[in-house]
Amino acid sequence: MLIGRNRSLASAVSLLQAGTSIDVVGSRGSGRSAFLQSLRALLEKDECKVIVVRGVASLRQHPLAAMHLAGIGGPNDQRASSIQVTVEALREQAHGTKSVLFLDDWDDLDESSWGVAESVRRTTGMPIVLSRLQGLRARHTPSGLAASTLEPAYVIDMDPIRFEELEQVLEAHLGGTIETGTMSRLYAKSGGIVGLARNVLDAAVREGRMVNNHGVWSAARDLWSPALRGVLEAHLENLGSEARDALEIIALVGVADVETVRKLVSWHTLELLEERAMLRIVPAGNRQLVTVVPPLLVEFFRNEPLAARRIRLTELIIDRLGSSDSLDLLIARSSRSETLGEDDALFVRLLQERARTRRIVTRAEWKDSPGPRTAVQYVRALLQTPGSEEKIAQVFEETDSAAGDPAGRVALAVLRAQWTAYIENDMLGALRRLRADTHGLGAYERSAEACAVLIETNLTGIPEDYAARLESSDDLPADVQLALLEAQMTVLISLGRFGDARRVFDSLAEHVKNSMDTAHNMLYGLVLLGLGEFDAALSWALRGIDEAHGYLDPDATRAHGYLAALCLGISGDYPATEKLLDTLFAMGEPPSFPTSVQLGLLNIASLVAIRRGNVSLGERYASEVLSSGVPDGPLPVQAGAWADAQLLAFNGQQVEAAERLWASSESLWARGARFSAVLGMLTSLEIRMDPARMQRLEEAIAELDSPYVLPHLEYLRSRTAGDAAALVAMEERLLETGRPGLAVEALKQASALFQEAGDTARAAEAQELLDELVESFGSRRIDTTRFGATAVTLTARELEIAGMIAQGLNNPDIASRLVLSVRTVESHINRIIRKTKLGGRADVVDYMNGLAVGR
DSSP states (O other), X not given: OOTTOHHHHHHHHHHHHTTOOEEEEEOTTSSHHHHHHHHHHHHHHTTOEEEEEEOOGGGTTSTTHHHHHTTSOOTTOTTSOHHHHHHHHHHHHHTTSOEEEEEEXXXXXXXXXXXXXXXXXXXXXXXEEEEEETTOOSSBOTTOOBOTTOOOOEEEEOOOOOHHHHHHHHHHHHTSEEOHHHHHHHHHHHTTOHHHHHHHHHHHHHTTSEEEETTEEEESSOSOOGGGHHHHHHHTTTOOHHHHHHHHHHHHHOSEEHHHHHHHSOHHHHHHHHHTTOEEEEEETTEEEEEESSTHHHHHXXXXXXXXXXXXXXXHHHHHHTOGGGGOOOOOOOTTGGGSOHHHHXXXXXXXXXXXXXXXXXXHHHHHSOSHHHHHHHHHHHTTSTTOHHHHHHHXXXXXXXXXOHHHHHHHHHHHHHIIIIISOOHHHHHHHHHHXXXXXXXXXXXXXXXXXXXXXXXXXXXXXXXXXXOOOTTSOHHHHHHHHHHHHHHHHHXXXXXXXXXXXXXXXXXXXXXXXXXXXXXXXXXXXXXXXXXXXXXXXXXXXXXXXXXXXXXHHHHHHHHHHHHHHHHTOHHHHHHHHHHHHHTXXXXXXXXXXXXXXXXXXXXXXXXXXXXXXXXHHHHHHHHHOOOOOSSTTOSTHHHHHHHHHHTTOHHHHHHHHHHHHHHHHHHTOHHHHHHHHHHHHHHSOOHHHHHHHHHHHHTOBOTTHHHHXXXXXXXXXXXXXXXXXHHHHHHHTTOHHHHHHHHHHXXXXXXXXXXXXXXXXXXXXXXXXXXXXXXXXXXXXGGGOOOOOOOHHHHHHHHHHHTTOOHHHHHHHHTOOHHHHHHHHHHHHHHHTOXXXXXXXXXXXXXXXXX
16 A cells, blocks of 8 residues: 555545545645556456546647547547547446546646546546646646536645655665664655655665665765756746746745745735645744745755856845845855865855845844844844844844743843853853843743853853753753753763763754754764764764755854864864865854854864964964954863964974863863863873873773773873783774874884884784775875974975975986986985975975965
8 A cells, every 4th residue: 555645545445436536636746646556456456447548748739649648539530520539439448337537647638638538527427536736726627727617526635744654655665774864854855745755865875875884774965966956847847937936035035934925925926836835834923934845945946056047036035125235245255265166166155145135034024023033033144244243232222022922032032142141251241131031931941041051161161050950851842942952962062971962862853853953963973973983973074064055054064064174183184174174164254153163163274284284374273263262162172272282282392282281171171171171181191191190181081971082091001001912902993983093103103112022023913004004095194193293394405305396396307407416316305204204205295285385
């Protein structure tokens, strides 16, 4: 039986047995044809004759084409009317038995074939099953002609199926299990439209966007594919230019109040789109929100490569909303966009177009109805636009915070508290006002409590009574529970309690867990990292970037980008880290808060730039951290000490670098940021070992629930003890937790220790393991020096020769130019490689290119 349609099938059979005709109505991909197939099988099992005629769009202008193609009648008898011949042929096929006529794709049927079918139905009573698209009203012919004589029919709607039903359909189609998060994304994109979901699934599998891991299929990348354009174009068939423009405008604007959409789109067009099931009006408190369905259409429009059309529609939005912001056309102003790849530059432009549209729309909504909910949306849009401080302050002042429903009031109070704490640097004032503005709001006061705990955690430290303040229960509204649980995850990750943080995440509903625009989703990537599941953490981060990229969500892109950059930086894959950071920084100025994500990105960028030899760029990033005046954040690499320590170490000040990191880590520990503190302590001791501090580190790690930090600790123990065998044994655990650079160092040190001990056989074995590991990296260049990288002083002659290598000259050419022997040139090159600790000529090219960028 057809999954999710059994009740409809039973009704259809019963109606047809009673001689009642039925209309099977649904959107493209809703499963109308599959429903007819199952219905036909049931009828034929009941010894009923089923006659099938299909409409063909390209033959719609040819009279009787559909009937003749189905083998009913024909133009052979020239003495009689073709219509009469076809009517008699259809009656003959239906004669003497229970018969039902199926008209599949009725919308594409030619008028004459429909006339024949309707005539036979009236004279014989044979019921008709027709499959048609949603949208045409009753009592019309396929071409839309009014017809007052049509027989009535019972309508069976092919509504979107439920999550569990779609899961059964897709897993049966795929022949395997689909990971829950991926299934949630398939359901969200398709809106439960089964045919569309299968199209997305097939494209994802074909293009490697979904992969099979031990029998379970999961998304490895964003599920949007350009190959789906043809499928989505089919959904837009028969839409006039005005209706298509309207649908794209709504997609560009995003979910908006119906009053705002009415200024952009006529009532007639809205009604048409609603009849075609291409938009939905959703009640939200005292508002009516308009959204495009299926949701995948939004991605289709946002990925359309038609710039002129996008500009025309954006100007139309500006003109009809009449916003003063229309004078400020946010044409791609990023100073770095000209150096980006085509995809990155396009992404930046799309973000800016989206930001402008959202700002215009939300401003119009707020002006029309200056309540808490519209104010929140407008302020969030303004936060994406640098230099909007005065406008944001104006919105706060001119909005009646005591108006509206409790959810809207607390949302505004939370946003204002964050502004006061992070931008106006008045944490105590922010907390006082937050409690005053939300007093008397009942359960929604708990959302304000979650915000207060996060502000304290970010700026001063985790409050001792956080557990009582963040306690959640099932009787609270869903959005209040989410706010409390997100705050719980932040606190638990900071404390290094990753098992507890995972349990909090697992308690969330599936559709909430897999929503990429929520804070807890990025936090879960940190949970995976803290539990030592490095590959899963990196995959989670990259998936989040792809999803946020597809939805043009800058906040989610930055948040998941921070997690991905952290993972890539840990692994020592600096080229990939730099490429990612280029994209993230090209997005322009980050929103005013939260600030901790941007601190983390700047620190990672500084570390990578310095280790790649681009010292001036690293210093610039470090100065941005310092000049921000923002306190260190509670999550990994959100403390300014990281960039400072790297600069100190690079300049040969190893003791000072270790001291800087240790002091920062002790401060973080006192604030409750224990996971970040331990990461700093580990690196401090990696730079310079201190037995007393080693004992302090071991005591600190004992208070954490983090398998991730244990291999690093064991590496330090083994290195300090000179235990070569233990260092060799560390390779697998270091690789599993994403630290190939440390694994290389462990094997190097093991080989040297065995050699010193005279155990040449085991030294050779360690060297062989090292060679295999390095070979496994392929073309990837993995950093192994970390904080061991130091500034290198080359002589003028060595710099000259290195520069010629970077230009592509070989040794004889260099010798000829400098009037030196080839052997002398080779000697200089050997000294260059030894001083810089590079692997060969190719690395010298990269090194010199880095110096050139630094200058």
